[in-house]
C-alpha cells in the first residue's frame with residue numbers, strides 16, 4: 001500500500017479519516033499483508049535494505065506509526081517514544097545545566113515533577129507563569145528562557161493559551177516552544193501550524209484510544225530537533241515496544257470517529273450539568289462561560305472530550321460521587337473509548353506541592369471527566385444519577 005496523497009493517484013490530499021487508516025508502507029511487501037506484522041525483534045541483519053540495526057534506535061513498527069502521525073499532523077518529522085513522559089524526557093535531556101524552561105503554570109503533574117525533582121538536580125531551572133495573562137507573553141524575553149513549555153488545554157484546568165501569540169513572541173527571540181497537544185491531538189489543533197517548534201503527544205491517550213498501550217511522540221519541521229529526538233530515543237533508551245507501536249497504529253485508524261463521538265457527548269454533558277446545584281463550575285473550552293471561550297473557538301476545531309467540574313462537595317463526598325458512577329471508572333488517564341473520571345488533586349497532580357495546587361485551584365472538589373464513546377444518553381443519566389444522590 002502506498003502512502004496516500006502522492007501525485008501518482010492524481011487526487012488532492014486525502015481527508016484525515018483516510019490518512020488515519022492508510023499508514024503507507026507495511027515493511028513486508030513480499031507477503032501482501034494488509035495489516036503490518038509486529039516486528040518483534042531486538043536486532044536486524046547487518047546491511048539490510050532499510051538500514052535497521054537495533055530496535056532501540058528504530059524498528060518498522062515505529063516507522064509505520066511515525067508515518068501516520070506525521071501525515072495527520074502535516075509535520076516533516078516524528079519520533080516515537082515509550083510514553084508521553086519519555087517524550088518529555090527526550091526533549092528536556094537536550095538542555096544543559098544553567099538552562100531555563102519557561103512553563104505555563106498549569107502543566108501535567110508528572111511533567112512538573114520531572115522538571116523539579118529530576119532535572120533540577122542537573123542544573124536546569126523551571127520557571128512558571130500564567131500564560132493566559134497577556135503581560136506574560138510580552139515578558140517572555142525578560143525570563144531569558146532556553147525553551148518554553150505549554151499545554152493547551154491545560155491538564156486539568158482546561159486553560160486555553162493563545163498558542164500563536166506566544167509562539168510569535170518566542171520565535172522573534174529564537175526561543176523554541178514545546179506544545180503538549182495530548183488533550184487535543186492534531187484533529188483539533190495543529191501546534192506546528194500555530195508556530196510551535198515541537199508538538200508533543202502522549203499517544204497513550206486519544207491517539208491509541210483503548211487504554212491498552214503506552215506511547216509518546218514528538219513532531220517537528222526542524223531537522224536539527226528531529227536528529228536530537230532520534231538521538232535521545234536510542235541514547236536514553238526511550239523507545240516504545242514494537243507491540244505497543246502496532247497497537248497504537250491500529251488505534252489511530254478510528255481516531256477521527258472516536259473524537260467525533262466523544263466531542264459530541266462532551267458538548268452535551270457540559271451544557272446539561274452547568275447549572276446543577278452540586279456543580280459550582282463546569283469547565284469546557286467550547287462552553288460560553290469558559291474564560292477563554294472566544295480564543296478556544298478560534299484556535300480549536302472542537303472543544304474536545306475532557307470536562308473539568310468543580311463540585312459543591314467535600315473530599316469524601318467528591319469520592320462518593322466518583323465511585324457511584326457506573327460508566328465513568330475512577331482511574332488515571334484519559335482519551336479512551338471508555339469514560340473515566342479522575343481526582344487530579346490526589347491522582348494526576350498528587351506530586352505537585354499543596355501550595356501550588358491551592359494557588360492553581362486544583363482542590364479536593366475538582367474532578368476531571370474523560371468522555372468516552374458510550375451512548376450519550378447513558379453517560380448523561382449516569383452523571384445525573386450520581387449527582388442526585390446529594
Ligand SMILES: Cc1ncc(COP(=O)(O)O)c(C=O)c1O
Nearest residue numbers: 083084085108155182202204215
Ligand atoms: C498532558 C499530558 N502530557 C503528558 C502525559 C504523560 O503521558 P504518559 O502517561 O503516556 O507518559 C500525560 C499523562 O496523563 C498528560 O496528561
